[in-house]
Amino acid sequence: xxxxxxxxxxxxxxxxxxxxxxxxxxxxxxxxxxxxxxxxxxxxxxxxxxxxxxxxxxxxxxxxxxxxxxxxxxxxxxxxxxxxxxxxxxxxxxxxxxxxxxxxxxxxxxxxxxxxxxxxxxxxxxxxxxxxxxxxxxxxxxxxxxxxxxxxxxxxxxxxxxxxxxxxxxxxxxxxxxxxxxxxxxxxxxxxxxxxxxxxxxxxxxxxxxxxxxxxxxxxxxxxxxxxxxxxxxxxxxxxxxxxxxxxxxxxxxxxxxxxxxxxxxxxxxxxxxxxxxxxxxxxxxxxxxxxxxxxxxxxxxxxxxxxxxxxxxxxxxxxxxxxxxxxxxxxxxxxxxxxxxxx
Amino acid sequence: xxxxxxxxxxxxxxxxxxxxxxxxxxxxxxxxxxxxxxxxxxxxxxxxxxxxxxxxxxxxxxxxxxxxxxxxxxxxxxxxxxxxxxxxxxxxxxxxxxxxxxxxxxxxxxxxxxxxxxxxxxxxxxxxxxxxxxxxxxxxxxxxxxxxxxxxxxxxxxxxxxxxxxxxxxxxxxxxxxxxxxxxxxxxxxxxxxxxxxxxxxxxxxxxxxxxxxxxxxxxxxxxxxxxxxxxxxxxxxxxxxxxxxxxxxxxxxxxxxxxxxxxxxxxxxxxxxxxxxxxxxxxxxxxxxxxxxxxxxxxxxxxxxxxxxxxxxxxxxxxxxxxxxxxxxxxxxxxxxxxxxxx
Numbered sequence: 001x002x003x004x005x006x007x008x009x010x011x012x013x014x015x016x017x018x019x020x021x022x023x024x025x026x027x028x029x030x031x032x033x034x035x036x037x038x039x040x041x042x043x044x045x046x047x048x049x050x051x052x053x054x055x056x057x058x059x060x061x062x063x064x065x066x067x068x069x070x071x072x073x074x075x076x077x078x079x080x081x082x083x084x085x086x087x088x089x090x091x092x093x094x095x096x097x098x099x100x101x102x103x104x105x106x107x108x109x110x111x112x113x114x115x116x117x118x119x120x121x122x123x124x125x126x127x128x129x130x131x132x133x134x135x136x137x138x139x140x141x142x143x144x145x146x147x148x149x150x151x152x153x154x155x156x157x158x159x160x161x162x163x164x165x166x167x168x169x170x171x172x173x174x175x176x177x178x179x180x181x182x183x184x185x186x187x188x189x190x191x192x193x194x195x196x197x198x199x200x201x202x203x204x205x206x207x208x209x210x211x212x213x214x215x216x217x218x219x220x221x222x223x224x225x226x227x228x229x230x231x232x233x234x235x236x237x238x239x240x241x242x243x244x245x246x247x248x249x250x251x252x253x254x255x256x257x258x259x260x261x262x263x264x265x266x267x268x269x270x271x272x273x274x275x276x277x278x279x280x281x282x283x284x285x286x287x288x289x290x291x292x293x294x295x296x297x298x299x300x301x302x303x304x305x306x307x308x309x310x311x312x313x314x315x316x317x318x319x320x321x322x323x324x325x326x327x328x329x330x331x332x333x334x335x336x337x338x339x340x341x342x343x344x
Numbered sequence: 345x346x347x348x349x350x351x352x353x354x355x356x357x358x359x360x361x362x363x364x365x366x367x368x369x370x371x372x373x374x375x376x377x378x379x380x381x382x383x384x385x386x387x388x389x390x391x392x393x394x395x396x397x398x399x400x401x402x403x404x405x406x407x408x409x410x411x412x413x414x415x416x417x418x419x420x421x422x423x424x425x426x427x428x429x430x431x432x433x434x435x436x437x438x439x440x441x442x443x444x445x446x447x448x449x450x451x452x453x454x455x456x457x458x459x460x461x462x463x464x465x466x467x468x469x470x471x472x473x474x475x476x477x478x479x480x481x482x483x484x485x486x487x488x489x490x491x492x493x494x495x496x497x498x499x500x501x502x503x504x505x506x507x508x509x510x511x512x513x514x515x516x517x518x519x520x521x522x523x524x525x526x527x528x529x530x531x532x533x534x535x536x537x538x539x540x541x542x543x544x545x546x547x548x549x550x551x552x553x554x555x556x557x558x559x560x561x562x563x564x565x566x567x568x569x570x571x572x573x574x575x576x577x578x579x580x581x582x583x584x585x586x587x588x589x590x591x592x593x594x595x596x597x598x599x600x601x602x603x604x605x606x607x608x609x610x611x612x613x614x615x616x617x618x619x620x621x622x623x624x625x626x627x628x629x630x631x632x633x634x635x636x637x638x639x640x641x642x643x644x645x646x647x648x649x650x651x652x653x654x655x656x657x658x659x660x661x662x663x664x665x666x667x668x669x670x671x672x673x674x675x676x677x678x679x680x681x682x683x684x685x686x687x688x
Contacts, residue, residue: 094603099628102603162630259438259446262632265625272621276631281613284443284634286506288606290625 002322002344003119004057008050012057012326020115020123025071028127030081033138034147035061035117035342036316037328038085039177040268043245045329056110058118058342059085060150064138065131072127080138081131083117083124084294085109085151090129098296103129117150118325120344132298135306144313144341145305148182149298152339153312155266156182156243157301158292160190163239163264167191172228172236172256173213175243176204178315178339179266181211183241185310188212192239196231198224198252204338207314221248228256239264242289247271257285264289316341346666346688347463348401352394356401356670364459364467369415372471374425377482378491379405379461379686380660381672382429383521384612389673400454402462402686403429404494408482409475416471424482425475427461427468428638429453429495434473442640447473461494462669464688476642479650488657488685489649492526493642496683497656499610500526500587501645502636504534507583507608511535516572516580516600517557519587520548522659522683523610525555527585529654532556536583540575542568542596548682551658565592572600583608586633591615601629608633660685 003017020029035058062082065075088095088103095103110116115123124130136142156179165171171192173183176199187195197213199205205216217227236258242249245267253263266289304310319341320328331337347361364373379402406426409419432439432447439447454460459467468474480486500523509515515536517527520543531539541557543549549560561571580602586593589611597607610633648654663685664672675681
């Protein structure tokens with residue numbers, strides 16, 4: 001089958017790899033119907049050292065069950081299923097606490113003999129715990145929005161949930177990428193009425209306004225901090241959803257959060273330290289979040305997607321086939337595309 | 345009256361200062377019955393640059409109302425009252441949220457014309473919001489435990505509350521000072537059954553065991569991390585209460601918290617940065633806490649002190665008069681005394 005392999009920064013290729021087969025009774029094989037490129041894929045696309053073996057890419061996909069092991073009683077061949085961006089048994093203590101990203105028997109896509117999502121098919125370990133059946137047909141117009149439950153919308157939701165967003169909290173979202181826009185949508189869904197979006201790409205912040213942002217701050221750094229403080233009477237906002245992952249973004253988050261408030265970070269951390277000394281101590285600031293346990297949120301978010309109350313799939317502004325995957329990476333890296341949907 | 349003034353590292357003197365008088369209708373004047381020296385007083389005692397003017401010391405006290413302004417309807421001359429370690433109006437939005445340390449009209453003791461607690465009397469601004477009436481006589485044996493509600497026990501409680509301690513969480517407390525021991529007691533009070541105390545002074549950790557610690561780890565640094573991990577099957581604990589404030593302590597806290605867990609920090613932060621990069625991102629670690637809003641907790645904790653369910657006053661291992669205050673500082677700095685009670 002065809003699969004996406006990255007051999008180093010800027011070098012993504014579609015290549016033929018062995019078709020996946022069941023290896024364990026807990027496996028399933030899923031034929032991919034829709035996949036996508038993640039903002040986090042751009043980090044290796046920008047900086048990955050050259051590799052002879054390459055790295056299988058993709059961790060967001062939905063598709064049709066093609067084969068199923070004997071220890072996967074909940075799924076049948078032909079089921080349309082969604083995979084969250086890590087696989088997990090969904091029964092261990094971490095999973096029961098809603099932290100499937102730390103599952104004792106789980107792991108990531110594209111490593112250790114597990115396929116990536118940007119390919120024609122995927123062997124899914126721990127399929128019973130990992131997969132979620134989708135109650136739609138394979139040609140449903142809801143597929144793009146359902147696909148966001150694999151990662152990007154759940155990641156925005158995780159930022160909002162971990163930062164304690166509710167109808168009484170003011171919110172700033174840092175970053176107008178797909179995760180940031182999903183964080184706006186998630187904060188609005190949780191009832192926030194004042195949502196400041198910090199981003200400088202007008203086409204993206206315009207979609208952010210449609211998702212629920214009430215204010216847009218285009219400035220960065222100190223000017224951005226000043227702008228958010230001015231919008232909030234000097235206080236900053238109760239919740240800050242950090243959706244970029246750079247040092248500048250997390251520094252800004254800490255500078256604009258209100259005393260007693262919370263930074264929910266979901267941008268893949270490219271920094272090693274956060275400034276969290278005596279000033280933040282006096283202000284009782286919290287930093288939380290991390291990699292989103294999407295599996296914990298899918299059932300809760302699915303009805304709102306099914307009923308059309310939210311349309312997170314609007315973050316996809318380009319749909320490509322496999323032959324265009326390398327160009328899709330480049331388009332996202334060049335900020336020509338917000339998020340790329342792959343339909344094999 | 346006599347008051348404690350620090351003129352630089354190691355230089356604490358008892359000096360005569362003007363008697364406090366009402367300046368605002370919202371003031372009260374309180375004659376101090378019991379005060380104490382705080383672990384946080386040891387930071388300037390170790391490093392304060394020499395000052396001609398000096399710094400008024402003390403932020404924990406209880407006493408008898410001696411004079412009261414016209415805008416303080418809830419108190420009368422003769423009332424025995426407790427003061428939390430910052431003063432606050434207890435009506436602004438921050439106070440209503442339980443963050444009196446960020447009160448819009450509040451401040452600290454010993455600065456800006458407000459007396460410190462280590463003296464014969466104190467002018468209390470915003471007295472109606474700040475003071476709490478104590479339902480005991482001035483010669484009650486409960487006074488030491490009641491005095492801990494001014495700061496040290498509420499600070500330990502804040503660590504436990506902000507870290508989400510409950511009967512289902514395992515807990516590590518870093519630090520066997522008075523705050524750390526109070527954090528053990530607070531965690532036990534909140535139902536924690538497994539409480540690991542990281543400390544290396546046996547007399548202190550022995551009191552920690554009486555307060556509820558189930559395990560003691562005397563090792564520090566990497567060995568301390570390994571010891572806590574070994575005690576917890578490799579996982580670390582759900583909650584880590586950081587009660588020291590050094591870089592080493594906060595680094596250790598992050599290394600021993602379980603995936604998805606929370607570090608509640610209440611040690612006055614002497615560090616500027618915390619290591620909070622990709623590893624902690626993947627583990628969904630939270631850092632929270634800060635300076636404790638004692639005022640928010642006093643009413644909740646008071647009954648357990650009154651009924652003798654908890655005896656946080658046991659952290660006081662020495663009682664002195666004013667003439668011994670400089671020696672009291674030295675005793676605490678030399679670790680000869682855990683916490684010093686001052687009875688004028």
